[in-house]
Amino acid sequence: MANLKDLAEHLGLSQATVSRALNGYSTVNAETRRKVQEAARLLNYRPNTSARRLATGRAGAFGLVLEQSDNLLNDPHFVDFLSGFTQELAAQDLDVVLTSAEGLATYRRYASTSKVDGFVISAPKVKDARVAALTEMAFPFVVHGQTEADAPYAFYDIANERAFLDATRLLLNLGHRRIALINGPADTMFARQRLDGFHKALAEKGLPPDPRLIHHATMSEDEGYALTRQLFAGSEAPTAILCSSTLQTLGLTRRLREEGLEMGRDVSVISHDDGLSSMKTENFSVPLTVTRAPIREAGQEIARMLVALGNGASVETQQKTAPVELIVRASTSAAPQE
Amino acid sequence: MANLKDLAEHLGLSQATVSRALNGYSTVNAETRRKVQEAARLLNYRPNTSARRLATGRAGAFGLVLEQSDNLLNDPHFVDFLSGFTQELAAQDLDVVLTSAEGLATYRRYASTSKVDGFVISAPKVKDARVAALTEMAFPFVVHGQTEADAPYAFYDIANERAFLDATRLLLNLGHRRIALINGPADTMFARQRLDGFHKALAEKGLPPDPRLIHHATMSEDEGYALTRQLFAGSEAPTAILCSSTLQTLGLTRRLREEGLEMGRDVSVISHDDGLSSMKTENFSVPLTVTRAPIREAGQEIARMLVALGNGASVETQQKTAPVELIVRASTSAAPQE
DNA sequence: TTGTAAGCGTTATCAT
DNA sequence: ATGATAACGCTTACAA
Numbered sequence: 001m002a003n004l005k006d007l008a009e010h011l012g013l014s015q016a017t018v019s020r021a022l023n024g025y026s027t028v029n030a031e032t033r034r035k036v037q038e039a040a041r042l043l044n045y046r047p048n049t050s051a052r053r054l055a056t057g058r059a060g061a062f063g064l065v066l067e068q069s070d071n072l073l074n075d076p077h078f079v080d081f082l083s084g085f086t087q088e089l090a091a092q093d094l095d096v097v098l099t100s101a102e103g104l105a106t107y108r109r110y111a112s113t114s115k116v117d118g119f120v121i122s123a124p125k126v127k128d129a130r131v132a133a134l135t136e137m138a139f140p141f142v143v144h145g146q147t148e149a150d151a152p153y154a155f156y157d158i159a160n161e162r163a164f165l166d167a168t169r170l171l172l173n174l175g176h177r178r179i180a181l182i183n184g185p186a187d188t189m190f191a192r193q194r195l196d197g198f199h200k201a202l203a204e205k206g207l208p209p210d211p212r213l214i215h216h217a218t219m220s221e222d223e224g225y226a227l228t229r230q231l232f233a234g235s236e237a238p239t240a241i242l243c244s245s246t247l248q249t250l251g252l253t254r255r256l257r258e259e260g261l262e263m264g265r266d267v268s269v270i271s272h273d274d275g276l277s278s279m280k281t282e283n284f285s286v287p288l289t290v291t292r293a294p295i296r297e298a299g300q301e302i303a304r305m306l307v308a309l310g311n312g313a314s315v316e317t318q319q320k321t322a323p324v325e326l327i328v329r330a331s332t333s334a335a336p337q338e
Numbered sequence: 339m340a341n342l343k344d345l346a347e348h349l350g351l352s353q354a355t356v357s358r359a360l361n362g363y364s365t366v367n368a369e370t371r372r373k374v375q376e377a378a379r380l381l382n383y384r385p386n387t388s389a390r391r392l393a394t395g396r397a398g399a400f401g402l403v404l405e406q407s408d409n410l411l412n413d414p415h416f417v418d419f420l421s422g423f424t425q426e427l428a429a430q431d432l433d434v435v436l437t438s439a440e441g442l443a444t445y446r447r448y449a450s451t452s453k454v455d456g457f458v459i460s461a462p463k464v465k466d467a468r469v470a471a472l473t474e475m476a477f478p479f480v481v482h483g484q485t486e487a488d489a490p491y492a493f494y495d496i497a498n499e500r501a502f503l504d505a506t507r508l509l510l511n512l513g514h515r516r517i518a519l520i521n522g523p524a525d526t527m528f529a530r531q532r533l534d535g536f537h538k539a540l541a542e543k544g545l546p547p548d549p550r551l552i553h554h555a556t557m558s559e560d561e562g563y564a565l566t567r568q569l570f571a572g573s574e575a576p577t578a579i580l581c582s583s584t585l586q587t588l589g590l591t592r593r594l595r596e597e598g599l600e601m602g603r604d605v606s607v608i609s610h611d612d613g614l615s616s617m618k619t620e621n622f623s624v625p626l627t628v629t630r631a632p633i634r635e636a637g638q639e640i641a642r643m644l645v646a647l648g649n650g651a652s653v654e655t656q657q658k659t660a661p662v663e664l665i666v667r668a669s670t671s672a673a674p675q676e
Numbered sequence: 677t678t679g680t681a682a683g684c685g686t687t688a689t690c691a692t
Numbered sequence: 693a694t695g696a697t698a699a700c701g702c703t704t705a706c707a708a
Contacts, residue, residue: 001450003701014679019703029677046451050391051701054684059388061435066424075616076414086404087438095453096436097399100425112339113384115433220616221588225623247616250559250588254623257595278413278558278585285563285596341685352695357687367693389685392700 002043011039022047053114061095062306063116068102070123075219076247077274077295078122081144084299085120092307104133111139118306120144125187140309142302142318145189154309154318156302160190163291163324164197164242167270170289170326171240172205175335176268178213180231180238182224182248186216194244194272213238217248224251232259239335240268246279249288262286268332287329293322340381349377360385391452399433400644401454406440408461413557414585415612415633416460419482422637423458430645442471449477456644458482463525478647480640480656483527492647492656494640498528501629501662502535502580505608508627508664509578510543513673514606516551518569518576520562520586524554532582532610551576555586562589570597577673578606584617587626600624606670625667631660 008015013036021028021036039045053059064085086096097116099106107130110116118140121130128147135151143155164181171179181198184191195214202209212234217223224243228251231238243249249271253263261267263286273281275294281287305318346353351374359366359374377383391397402423424434435454437444445468448454456478459468466485473489481493509517519536522529533552540547550572555561562581566589569576581587587609591601599605601624611619613632619625643656 004703005701015702016680016704017678020678023703027677032677044450046447048392048701049451049453050388050397051684052703053388054386054392054686055701055703057684066421068425076417079414079417082420082436083404083438086436087406090438090444098420098424098434098436100421100428106428109384112382113387115387218616220618222616222618222621225621250592253592258623278556278560280558280560283560283563285592342687343685353686354688354696355694358694361687365693370693386685389700390687392702393685393687395700 002045003048004045007036007039007043007045010043011036057114058310059114059117060093061097061116062089062303063097063099063110063119064122065106065110065119066098066100067123068100075245076278077219077245077276080274080276080294080296081122081299084296085303086299088300088303089307094303094307104129107133107139108137111137117310118142120302120306124189126189126192128189140306142305142309144298144302146193147189152315152319154305154315155320156298156305157190157321158293158298159321159324160193161197161200163272163293163326164194165201166197166326167242167289167291168198168201169204170328170332171242171268171270172201172207174240174268174332176240177207177335178210178236178238178240180213180241181215182227182241182243182252183214183216184244185218191216191244194242198242210236212236217244219245219247221247221251221254224248225255226251228252228255228259232261238267240270240332243269243271246271246273246276246281249281250279253284264331264333266336268335270332273327282329284331286331289329289332290327292325292327297322340383341386342383345374345377345381345383348381349374395452396648397452397455398431399435399454400427400641401435401437401448401457402460403444403448403457404436404438405461406438413583414616415557415583415614418612418614418632418634419460419637422634423641424637426638426641427645432641432645442467445471445477446475449475455648456480458640458644462527464527464530466527478644480643480647482636482640484531485527490653490657492643492653494636494643494658494660496631496636496660497662498531499535499538501610501631501664502532503539504535504664505580505627505629506536506539507542508666508670509580509606509608510539510545512578512606512670514578515545515673516548516574516576516578518551518579519553520565520579520581520590521552521554522582523556529554529582532580536580548574550574555582557583557585559585559589559592562586563593564589566590566593566597570599576605578608578670581607581609584609584611584614584619587619588617591622602669602671604674606673608670611665620667622669624669627667627670628665630663630665635660 004015008018018036021033121141121143124143124145124147131147131149134141146155146157215227256263263269270289273290273292281290342353346356356374359371459479459481462481462483462485469485469487472479484493484495553565594601601607608627611628611630619628
């Protein structure tokens with residue numbers, strides 16, 4: 001409960017000197033610093049956060065707003081992201097402040113009220129209003145993913161298009177022609193990117209996309225199940241399926257079993273794998289062929305970018321597209337002969 | 339970007355009056371207040387958070403620390419909790435600050451540095467050190483669950499013991515005698531409570547617990563799978579299984595299929611269901627019999643409790659054990675004849 | 677190398 | 693009902 005004043009008095013020094021000693025200013029005598037540090041430890045001194053923030057004008061925290069209507073944030077992948085993000089910031093004594101809201105007003109308020117020094121934008125839409133607003137306010141932010149914007153902005157993305165291009169090519173090379181895509185929500189950029197990769201691969205073989213085989217859905221077990229059921233209901237069932245998340249794939253697996261179909265023999269499956277600790281694709285009954293990019297690392301890297309931005313780094317230097325691994329396991333095989 | 343001073347000058351009033359007008363003090367002239375509010379809106383005035391915090395001594399935020407070693411927080415159930423917690427606080431203009439740490443030091447630092455006005459303690463251990471420390475510091479907190487403590491403390495728990503007592507009774511009444519339990523981590527209180535309920539029900543029938551049928555695990559799909567495999571590997575396979583989370587049950591389901599066993603016919607299953615939006619137990623291939631308690635509500639209620647505590651409510655008034663529903667669906671049936 | 681003192685933007689205590 | 697003015701606890705010019 002000791003404050004700076006107490007500590008200074010105790011030491012017979014000015015508050016300024018004590019503050020400098022503690023904050024690592026070079027102009028302070030080594031011996032003085034030692035004494036100050038010792039006394040600080042002894043008196044259990046902790047600088048008051050609000051006071052420091054008021055004086056420096058920095059919040060020492062980065063914000064993340066949970067969009068209420070956005071079911072993406074109700075999804076399990078988000079915990080892993082958050083875990084990486086928080087851990088990286090905590091290592092530098094920075095906090096993450098979470099709030100829940102609808103629309104842009106909250107971003108404005110948190111920025112102008114200096115509650116946070118920057119935002120991370122999760123699950124960006126193809127054309128994301130938050131990015132436009134924050135850019136206009138000249139307030140720091142990093143997008144987890146990408147969006148269509150007029151000005152450059154900081155982002156961390158994974159090579160979604162390339163990943164799904166490669167995955168689709170793999171299936172095509174195995175002889176598959178009727179390939180289904182269970183994608184993320186239609187308005188998200190990552191779903192768009194994956195769809196693009198998918199289309200590109202088909203185009204390379206001169207194959208037209210079949211809309212009946214392309215579906216957008218939330219990242220839930222249910223949807224994976226329901227869509228797989230639907231895919232096999234008609235006469236033109238796919239021989240291979242691309243799936244956007246492990247959770248969807250779990251539902252897919254469930255349905256496949258009910259259809260009496262064996263994954264990796266009757267139907268080939270490639271899933272995107274965010275590297276969640278609670279669902280390991282290598283341990284699936286049929287080990288899954290996946291496009292893999294640990295989402296936890298996204299959290300960590302975005303934290304670093306936000307810090308860099310805060311230290312004056314330009315937006316152009318904070319743009320990264322991480323590669324996605326294609327890991328071939330047992331869920332893919334040659335297309336069945338007609 | 340206008341601050342209080344600007345606003346006061348603009349209005350020809352003192353900062354004090356403006357502040358009072360804006361903060362709803364009764365002693366201010368109605369007409370004055372109107373003018374002040376209008377000007378505030380016009381100049382887009384937002385009180386600076388740090389300044390306000392420094393002046394009031396309140397952080398306007400509640401903390402949640404992610405224990406790095408705790409795999410419970412890497413689990414999907416946590417998002418739903420967080421979502422409810424955050425939303426409820428946001429409605430009252432309060433933030434949640436997240437940090438990542440190991441051990442008690444962080445709690446001490448965040449408390450003494452007035453970064454937060456209170457904590458939520460997630461995934462409490464049977465005897466939780468955090469609860470003891472915070473109690474000793476007389477710093478506000480609410481436990482999500484319960485723990486063994488020397489002094490009263492605020493908590494929100496669900497009736498875990500009762501739920502698993504009822505669930506086990508149901509299975510026993512259906513004639514099951516070899517009932518397995520796939521529980522949460524052994525050091526968590528909720529796992530202990532569920533085990534107690536399980537034991538109690540067995541004891542009512544004079545049945546001794548069989549250690550080979552009782553397992554503790556993390557809340558992952560993998561573990562559910564691995565343990566189910568193990569359960570059916572020996573000669574003394576169970577006819578019914580109690581499972582602690584939907585995710586484990588997903589793994590269990592996967593393995594059961596591989597064993598050629600049909601849920602609800604060959605093996606009865608009851609799962610605990612946290613009401614996650616991404617995994618709906620009613621939509622399972624065999625709709626699941628569950629003990630159900632939406633974890634999102636826990637988040638909301640704990641937020642309210644924290645606020646109450648902040649407003650001076652006594653710890654004794656902030657203790658709640660929410661009921662758990664037992665919903666019988668198709669995954670349970672009479673035990674197969676020997 | 678250290679000290680003095682002026683902020684930072686509020687709220688809260690006294691007067692008036 | 694309103695205004696001065698003193699906190700709140702720190703950082704940071706500017707002096708010494």
